[in-house]
Amino acid sequence: MLKGQSRKELSHARIVDVASKAIRRAGYRGIGVADIMKEAGLTHGGFYAHFDSRDALVVEAMAKAGQENIASLLQATERRLTQGGTRFQALVETYLNAAHIERMEDGCVIAALSSEMTRQEDVVREEARRRVDAMVALVHSALPDGSEESEAAVVTATMVGALQLARTLGGKAGIALLAQTRRALIGRHQHSTHH
Amino acid sequence: MLKGQSRKELSHARIVDVASKAIRRAGYRGIGVADIMKEAGLTHGGFYAHFDSRDALVVEAMAKAGQENIASLLQATERRLTQGGTRFQALVETYLNAAHIERMEDGCVIAALSSEMTRQEDVVREEARRRVDAMVALVHSALPDGSEESEAAVVTATMVGALQLARTLGGKAGIALLAQTRRALIGRHQHSTHH
DNA sequence: TGTACATCAGTGAACGCGCGTTCACTGATGTAC
């Protein structure tokens, strides 16, 4: 057997992938072990050969979701950059895009889960913290050189909060909130190149 | 019987009060009907004489929590105003106070539940929308005359997002994020009196 | 003022269901010789 990944590793990756979408769509407790296994083409009995507990899967699923988020934000930002504007502007326009209101399962894991994070077991909370740190670092990297990390944290909080409220409001009000938040963030940071 | 509230009304109010704290502490699904009734000094069997369903209680609990939030923000803002500063500054300093990180059960119902709101049944989502609208209106009323409601919505999103991330980060990082967000919001809006 | 009855608020057992977890087993894959 010389394949890059064993059969078990492939199954494992499929389960984590399904779970990373499930927790974003339905929340930490919104989908059960049996459903996740089924969606991954397996039966629930085999679950504990892959994970010590449901929470162990949740941790891996959050990590996967966060890494996907960062990768696709970087990629979309790069694409948008070719159309002019600053890197920060491109990031904000990608994250606060109206399309991000729907398809939560492919969206930001922090926006999907943040108000539930403090209520999770320690291992899960720790991963949540890592996700927030990684997102802040990404925003920081898009801000002009010399910007403070704390500034990136405020921007992150604004984007996450706006996306959540836009989802709750829904419809035109939601889209309008995202648009207004984009304008506010971009307007505010366009002159900050001389930091 | 000439009391202002009947025995049943008193029980009802107690149940709603317990639930309004429970959902903020533990989330929409974090506490069961039986526990809520017990905490209100009753047994679970009587629940359905008060509410058509668990969700019906959740709606009332959210409304209660939101009204309490607004009342106590107004009160605390007023108190802080006597020490100088603008009304907006007083509101931001109240909401983004380090004390708000803990004691979630007495804190902002939106920050406690926002990422779960989109996943609830319609009646609950509708109440969630009302809570967001009410909070935006409160922020709007604290901004200088002539400010746009959309500006208030962005501020609300920023405060809610910052509080959630601060809770997730915890410790010094959380407190620092709140402080930084306070500074950002207040600095940005202190010159906007001439709107 | 007292008795008889009706209504009301709450009790506690029971229901059906879904969930996380365990475990004895099976069929497929890989290894020894």
Added chain:
DNA sequence: TGTACATCAGTGAACGCGCGTTCACTGATGTAC
């Protein structure tokens, strides 16, 4: 190359538990006369 055996990944029934909801019943409160 072929046979015998060991390991591995996954199966499916079963467990204990907690939850929302229902319901027959009880004790207290209020009303009629």
